Amino acid sequence: MILNPSVLALLLIALLVSVMGLYAGYYGLRILLRWNPASGSEMQLDLERRTYLVSTIMSYILGFELMSLFLFIYTANDLHLLFTGAMCAAGTLAVNFFGYPVLLFKIVNFLLAGVWLVVNYTDNRGYDYPLIRFKYKLLTLVVPLLLLESGLLAAYFAGLKPDIITSCCGSLFSHESNSFSGDLASLPHLPMQIAFFSGMAITAICGLIFYTRGCAGYLFSIAATLTFLIAAASIVSFIGLYFYELPTHHCPFCILQREYNYVGYLLYATLFGGAVAGIGTGVLMPFRNIGSLARIIPVMQRRLTLVTLVCYLLFTLVVVREMVFSALKLGL
Amino acid sequence: MKRALERHLNILEFTLASLLRRKAKNLSLLAMYLLVIFILASLQFFVTALKREAAIILSDAPDMVVQRLVAGRQDLVPARYAAEIANIRGVTAVRPRLWGYYYDALNGANYTIIANDDPAIGPERVSIGAGVAKARNLAVGDLLPLISYDKAPVMLEISTIFPSNSDLIAADMIIISPGDFRQLFNFPSGQATDLAVMVRNPKELPTVAAKIAGQFPDSRPILKNEIQRTYQSIFDWRGGMTLIILASALFSFIIFAWDKAAGLSAEERKEIGILKSIGWETSDVLLLKFWEGAVISLTAFLVGTVLAYGHVFFLSAPLFAQALKGWSVVYPRFQLVPVVDVYQLAVLFFLTVVPYTTATIIPCWRAATIDPDAAMRY
Amino acid sequence: MIELSGITKSFNSGKPNQFTAVDNVTLTVNNQQITVFKGPSGSGKTSLLSMIGCMARPTSGRIFLHGVAAAVPFQQEGVDSVEITSLPERFLNQIRRSTFGFIFQQFNLVKGISVLENVMLPAYPTGEGQALFRARALALLEQFNIARLAGQRVELLSGGELQRVAIARALINNPSIIIADEPTAHLDSKLSQEFMAIVGRLKGEGKSVLIASHDPIVFDSPLIDALVEMRDGAVVASRSSR
Numbered sequence: 001m002i003l004n005p006s007v008l009a010l011l012l013i014a015l016l017v018s019v020m021g022l023y024a025g026y027y028g029l030r031i032l033l034r035w036n037p038a039s040g041s042e043m044q045l046d047l048e049r050r051t052y053l054v055s056t057i058m059s060y061i062l063g064f065e066l067m068s069l070f071l072f073i074y075t076a077n078d079l080h081l082l083f084t085g086a087m088c089a090a091g092t093l094a095v096n097f098f099g100y101p102v103l104l105f106k107i108v109n110f111l112l113a114g115v116w117l118v119v120n121y122t123d124n125r126g127y128d129y130p131l132i133r134f135k136y137k138l139l140t141l142v143v144p145l146l147l148l149e150s151g152l153l154a155a156y157f158a159g160l161k162p163d164i165i166t167s168c169c170g171s172l173f174s175h176e177s178n179s180f181s182g183d184l185a186s187l188p189h190l191p192m193q194i195a196f197f198s199g200m201a202i203t204a205i206c207g208l209i210f211y212t213r214g215c216a217g218y219l220f221s222i223a224a225t226l227t228f229l230i231a232a233a234s235i236v237s238f239i240g241l242y243f244y245e246l247p248t249h250h251c252p253f254c255i256l257q258r259e260y261n262y263v264g265y266l267l268y269a270t271l272f273g274g275a276v277a278g279i280g281t282g283v284l285m286p287f288r289n290i291g292s293l294a295r296i297i298p299v300m301q302r303r304l305t306l307v308t309l310v311c312y313l314l315f316t317l318v319v320v321r322e323m324v325f326s327a328l329k330l331g332l
Numbered sequence: 333m334k335r336a337l338e339r340h341l342n343i344l345e346f347t348l349a350s351l352l353r354r355k356a357k358n359l360s361l362l363a364m365y366l367l368v369i370f371i372l373a374s375l376q377f378f379v380t381a382l383k384r385e386a387a388i389i390l391s392d393a394p395d396m397v398v399q400r401l402v403a404g405r406q407d408l409v410p411a412r413y414a415a416e417i418a419n420i421r422g423v424t425a426v427r428p429r430l431w432g433y434y435y436d437a438l439n440g441a442n443y444t445i446i447a448n449d450d451p452a453i454g455p456e457r458v459s460i461g462a463g464v465a466k467a468r469n470l471a472v473g474d475l476l477p478l479i480s481y482d483k484a485p486v487m488l489e490i491s492t493i494f495p496s497n498s499d500l501i502a503a504d505m506i507i508i509s510p511g512d513f514r515q516l517f518n519f520p521s522g523q524a525t526d527l528a529v530m531v532r533n534p535k536e537l538p539t540v541a542a543k544i545a546g547q548f549p550d551s552r553p554i555l556k557n558e559i560q561r562t563y564q565s566i567f568d569w570r571g572g573m574t575l576i577i578l579a580s581a582l583f584s585f586i587i588f589a590w591d592k593a594a595g596l597s598a599e600e601r602k603e604i605g606i607l608k609s610i611g612w613e614t615s616d617v618l619l620l621k622f623w624e625g626a627v628i629s630l631t632a633f634l635v636g637t638v639l640a641y642g643h644v645f646f647l648s649a650p651l652f653a654q655a656l657k658g659w660s661v662v663y664p665r666f667q668l669v670p671v672v673d674v675y676q677l678a679v680l681f682f683l684t685v686v687p688y689t690t691a692t693i694i695p696c697w698r699a700a701t702i703d704p705d706a707a708m709r710y
Numbered sequence: 711m712i713e714l715s716g717i718t719k720s721f722n723s724g725k726p727n728q729f730t731a732v733d734n735v736t737l738t739v740n741n742q743q744i745t746v747f748k749g750p751s752g753s754g755k756t757s758l759l760s761m762i763g764c765m766a767r768p769t770s771g772r773i774f775l776h777g778v779a780a781a782v783p784f785q786q787e788g789v790d791s792v793e794i795t796s797l798p799e800r801f802l803n804q805i806r807r808s809t810f811g812f813i814f815q816q817f818n819l820v821k822g823i824s825v826l827e828n829v830m831l832p833a834y835p836t837g838e839g840q841a842l843f844r845a846r847a848l849a850l851l852e853q854f855n856i857a858r859l860a861g862q863r864v865e866l867l868s869g870g871e872l873q874r875v876a877i878a879r880a881l882i883n884n885p886s887i888i889i890a891d892e893p894t895a896h897l898d899s900k901l902s903q904e905f906m907a908i909v910g911r912l913k914g915e916g917k918s919v920l921i922a923s924h925d926p927i928v929f930d931s932p933l934i935d936a937l938v939e940m941r942d943g944a945v946v947a948s949r950s951s952r
């Protein structure tokens with residue numbers, strides 16, 4: 001256990017998020033069980049008021065998840081000095097089994113909280129709250145994940161002992177390594193680049209079709225989701241290399257540092273933002289024809305689609321710019 | 333989009349006006365908030381600056397230091413070790429170092445005395461840190477009297493005083509020539525306090541260290557990054573311990589914040605009731621409350637960190653400098669180099685604003701869900 | 711037109727202190743008329759008005775608002791009436807904000823801010839640009855001859871001025887229905903008459919006005935179109951003056 005202010009801050013946030021999540025989950029369950037819009041009873045009025053509380057809590061959770069995601073990476077980076085072999089966040093995260101799962105859950109929970117808020121926002125605009133059951137079911141799925149993430153985080157920090165010898169981005173994200181991260185790094189550049197650019201192109205085309213004609217919504221959402229995954233893998237596989245101008249440095253974290261003008265924040269913000277909007281579009285698809293939302297969802301979806309398109313476009317532009325101007329040229 | 337923005341602006345404007353209207357209540361909250369942020373930020377700035385300081389000092393330290401242990405205690409290293417280590421492959425240079433501590437009975441301080449071949453120093457001349465100069469009230473050209481091992485006075489002329497503005501170690505440092513050093517402490521010739529070993533390729537450090545340890549079983553090689561790590565964790569630990577104590581302060585602050593947010597005055601209750609009765613919705617009042625918290629938090633955060641900055645970097649952290657540094661009493665005026673980065677600020681934000689915000693969610697929600705028709709019954 | 715059918719409002723239902731404030735009220739209130747609700751204290755006038763004004767929801771029964779489609783952005787196209795009792799608070803509020811203006815017995819102005827700000831207050835969360843509603847507020851103050859008080863704080867105003875500020879505030883969002891609960895309780899008879907004159911003007915502008923009152927100046931006024939008498943939560947008599 002390392003007692004340092006940022007570790008304390010992260011643990012504190014995890015605690016707060018868990019407590020808030022449990023609280024929201026409890027009322028979510030009550031709403032699931034007792035919701036009856038036809039009733040004017042005091043209990044129904046109370047439940048209705050609780051929905052405001054739950055959405056407020058969820059928006060705070062989303063904010064905290066996002067901020068703590070970056071704080072987590074930054075802290076891991078800051079702690080690397082304590083571990084032999086660690087040169088950046090990648091090494092610190094590899095110190096014990098829990099590091100990477102925490103990161104993964106933070107990302108997943110961020111995406112889920114974002115999608116939940118999209119659904120919530122939409123639902124709040126239908127006068128009979130048609131998605132209320134769906135969204136509170138979704139909430140009961142999110143809450144255990146939030147708790148799991150906090151547990152993993154605690155386990156991770158509890159298992160951090162200075163002087164542990166670890167391996168860092170050099171070996172973790174290198175072609176020789178047999179791990180998943182190593183596999184990502186050893187994905188050949190050319191096919192990865194093709195996958196990345198065609199993913200972006202397909203998403204853009206589907207998005208434009210959906211935006212203008214209102215069809216192929218599912219296709220767009222699936223494309224956006226897959227492209228998110230491909231882009232994340234591409235950061236490890238080839239995008240990072242251009243920024244580092246080193247053909248062997250595959251680390252997904254170093255781009256968050258000052259040496260690279262914090263470009264990582266832009267990349268991840270656009271990627272995550274685009275993904276939330278893209279997944280959100282798909283999640284809303286089945287409800288397009290519900291009476292009270294029939295006029296609202298299509299408008300919502302067009303906006304979300306636009307967000308995804310703009311975010312992904314920005315992401316691609318940053319990558320292309322770097323590929324053109326980087327001193328590194330990857331052989332094909 | 334434009335409507336949403338206008339709504340925010342209108343409500344924000346009203347928030348600012350109502351905060352000003354209720355100065356008394358908000359000022360006490362702000363003062364508490366400020367104090368907590370000020371203390372945490374001072375601590376954080378102070379510890380980080382010390383860490384940075386130590387890292388800078390260590391950055392021109394040798395890659396490896398070799399000590400010798402006798403009966404588990406550090407002992408002098410014979411010069412022949414240096415010659416043999418220099419022959420190990422990969423080693424570029426070995427420098428025997430002479431250094432030790434000098435207890436100054438006059439003011440109870442411990443100085444670090446280091447011998448240096450630097451020709452600027454030469455026999456009977458000395459360079460001292462600003463801390464020493466201040467403690468003994470000395471200037472360049474004065475004589476520094478030291479008492480040798482056999483209680484005989486040794487007078488050295490001061491040639492340089494290290495500027496006081498940055499480093500932690502230089503403040504209590506005295507640098508003299510090797511000859512004077514041996515005379516002062518009756519230090520046996522042909523021996524050194526330890527050896528500084530330079531290695532061509534940093535990646536070979538562990539290998540070289542292993543070879544040295546193998547060749548001289550009584551030696552103890554210490555790598556620079558090991559020292560760095562120790563420093564790092566010492567500071568973290570100290571910062572962490574103190575933070576735990578502060579956490580309890582923070583905790584009571586949170587309870588205070590909760591109480592403030594929950595204990596709406598009749599006046600405020602009525603006001604929210606009026607707002608709701610004339611067409612404000614629960615989420616509008618929630619937004620109002622959000623802005624209220626945001627304005628208070630940001631004010632407290634900005635002012636608190638700026639005050640802490642002044643406290644640590646201009647006033648040298650009088651509140652806890654002694655407690656935390658605790659190396660020596662030679663730090664009457666110790667100026668840290670200002671280092672503040674986004675990361676530190678983010679950590680502070682998480683430790684103060686986030687818990688405050690969380691603590692106020694439920695009270696704010698309760699306030700926002702006052703019945704709109706309550707206003708008809710005042 | 712406002713149509714109430716079988717409206718009941720109970721408090722603390724299921725508990726021993728259960729109380730029915732409004733009991734099975736069925737009623738029609740016409741547009742562009744002045745309707746007065748009269749009855750002894752505790753007869754349920756305020757409760758009824760707050761349900762009509764989308765401030766509270768009835769325990770059972772239905773309320774239809776006709777001719778307010780413009781104010782109901784979430785409703786299906788082509789439908790001109792809304793049934794408000796099944797709507798969640800969020801939507802009730804949208805309707806309330808754009809359709810109703812309220813005048814309270816105690817005027818309920820916010821202390822410490824200026825007259826102008828008080829009048830603008832209901833418009834803040836609508837998302838309308840401030841310049842627009844500020845101009846409208848100033849015009850209203852002008853109309854009620856209190857423009858010179860715009861920057862004054864409300865604590866310093868006289869009763870008659872307070873009342874006119876309250877009326878101006880009720881009108882800021884251009885509502886089609888004005889609800890006034892005991893508006894003359896704190897006014898002398900001259901001011902009460904002045905109030906009725908203003909109400910008559912509002913009716914002339916095409917607004918519907920609903921007033922709860924025990925004041926003879928109000929319910930005996932020649933201006934009113936309909937009188938509803940209540941007792942113990944029920945309507946005991948309802949007559950139209952025309």
Ligand SMILES: Nc1ncnc2c1ncn2[C@@H]1O[C@H](COP(=O)(O)OP(=O)(O)OP(=O)(O)O)[C@@H](O)[C@H]1O
Nearest residue numbers: 721722729731749750751752753754755756757758
């Ligand atoms: N929140 C509440 N909980 C319990 N009882 C309530 C509540 N609100 C109102 N009541 C009761 O409902 C009854 C009707 O109240 P209401 O205010 O509608 O009467 P009213 O006709 O407006 O009376 P007045 O002329 O005095 O204003 C009263 O007996 C009151 O005590």
Ligand SMILES: [Mg+2]
Nearest residue numbers: 755756757891
């Ligand atoms: Mg009443």
